[in-house]
Amino acid sequence: MDVKTVCLGMLSDGEASGYDLKKHFxxxxxxxxxxxxGSIYPALSALLADGFVACREESQSGRPDRKVYRITDAGRQALCHSLNTSKPGHKVRSEFMATMCFAHLMDEKQLDRLLQHRIEEADEYLRMFDEIESTCMxxxxxxxxxxCGFGRALTEATKKYIEENRDLVCERPATQRSASG
Amino acid sequence: MDVKTVCLGMLSDGEASGYDLKKHFxxxxxxxxxxxxGSIYPALSALLADGFVACREESQSGRPDRKVYRITDAGRQALCHSLNTSKPGHKVRSEFMATMCFAHLMDEKQLDRLLQHRIEEADEYLRMFDEIESTCMxxxxxxxxxxCGFGRALTEATKKYIEENRDLVCERPATQRSASG
DNA sequence: ATCCCCATGTAATTTGTTACATGATTGA
DNA sequence: TCAATCATGTAACAAATTACATGGGGAT
Structure with missing residues (x-):
């Protein structure tokens, strides 16, 4: 499932412009x-060429024109077929974890920064989930x-783990840390 | 942090061949x-060209020759510098979640398959973590x-969430499901 | 003044995946 | 006999990111 298919899926919930889809992403x-x-606009062009979406241009006063896309019957059919036949993956690419593997080569400040940053990112996501749940969900x-619940569960697990285990890598004797660069 | 840097990090734990690194990955x-x-071998070539690793060719009886790489002082320095200055990301690309967003367009069999598959993959990872913990950790x-603990925590959270919430998307009245293709 | 929001798109670059190419040995 | 393990690498391809290009309106 690539960006193209996800865009098509989003359009199955209602018409939208490329700009709207980006917001949704x-x-x-x-x-x-x-x-x-850079992925969304080419995806919409391709969907249009495939006949999976149709496009209408809207003029707005004091704003740039917008191209509003809506899914076609063929598009809906293609989407259903894709959803029912694909074997979707779930990939994590964590530079954070890769970096943490070599924590013994980092100085404590950097280590602290990384862990703190990850917790803050988790908090941001949790705030986002709160807002979603109280407004549109x-x-x-x-x-x-x-x-949405899955995202929250993973984010909470992330935060909990880091908070409960950060002393595993921080607060060690200073001699174990090597100088940087 | 790209494949090149991760390879360099792995080599900071001891010498290895490209084949060994793949196993580690x-x-x-x-x-x-x-x-x-396709990423590892070019990465090793690049590290060699940079002078961050050195290479020794080992002949083996009845086996193909192997190129054993070891990190150099320059490589160690570059690695430390990279670890201490980078802002590592943590990206999830889940076709699974993207697909689940449109669960109402899928038939129940496919939905069941996807959830089951995800649980099985989690179980595989949990077995892997068990083995790691009992042998080399x-x-x-x-x-x-x-x-490793982080991976386990996330995997357990994944499994738990799916098991506890699969009835959210399955076992609905059949009329809510549309025909595929 | 300056920055952000609206709104679209292309082109260059980076990065990684998949397929191809080779070949001996060992265990089922 | 067949598949798997060991072992290295290249070439073609796919995909996404980043930078570039444009420009009015509204808020601070």
Missing amino acids: ESTFGHFFAAGY HDWPAGKKFV | ESTFGHFFAAGY HDWPAGKKFV
Whole structure:
């Protein structure tokens, strides 16, 4: 499942512009599937060429024109087929964990910074989940609620683990740390 | 932090061949940082060109020759510098979650398959963590232990969440499900 | 003044994946 | 006899990120 398919899925919930989709990627999809304009706009062009979406241009006063995309019947069919036949993966690429493997080569300040940063990022996500739950989640389909809860569970587990285990890598005798660079 | 740096880090724990590194990627690093031969061998060539590793060719009877790489002083310095200055990310790319967002467009069999598959993958990882903990973890540095525990915590949270919430998306009235394709 | 929001897109670059190419040995 | 393990590497391909390019309106 690539950016193209995710865009198609988003459009199955209602029409939107590329700019709108980016917002959606940043907010509700941000914690598990990132995409920038450089992927979204080409994806929409490809979907249009495939006949999976249709496009209408909207003029706005004092604003740039926007291209509003909506899914077609063919698009809906292709989406369903894709969802029902694919074997979706779940990949983590954590430079953080890779770095932590070599904690003994880092100085304590950097180590602290990294752990602190990760906790703060977790807090940001938790605030986001709170907001989603208190505003738009009520009219979401079950699948999206499941995913939101999943994100929260993983984020909470992350925060808890780091808080409970940071002394495993910090607060060691200074001699174990080597000088940097 | 790219494959090149992770390879360099692995070599800071002791010399190894590209084949050995691949094994390492598959086992202990597999749950958070994937790399295939297509990335590893070019990475080693680049590290050699940079002077960050040295290489010795070993002839073996009845086996292909192996190129054993070891880190140099310059390499160790570069690694430390990289570890102490980088801002490592932690990215999740979950086609699984993206797919689950559109659970209402899937048939129940596919939904069951996906959830089951995810639980099985979690179980595999848990077995891996068990093995690591009972065999090699005792002589690991604190950072690696931290990462292993982190992986276990996330995997357990994953399994728990899916088991406790799968009825959110499954076992719904059949009318909510649309036909596929 | 300056920055952010709106809004679209292309091009270059980076990065990683997959397939290809080779070949002896060992165990089932 | 067949598959797996050991062992290295290249080339083609796919995919996403980053930078570039443009420009008015509104808030501080």
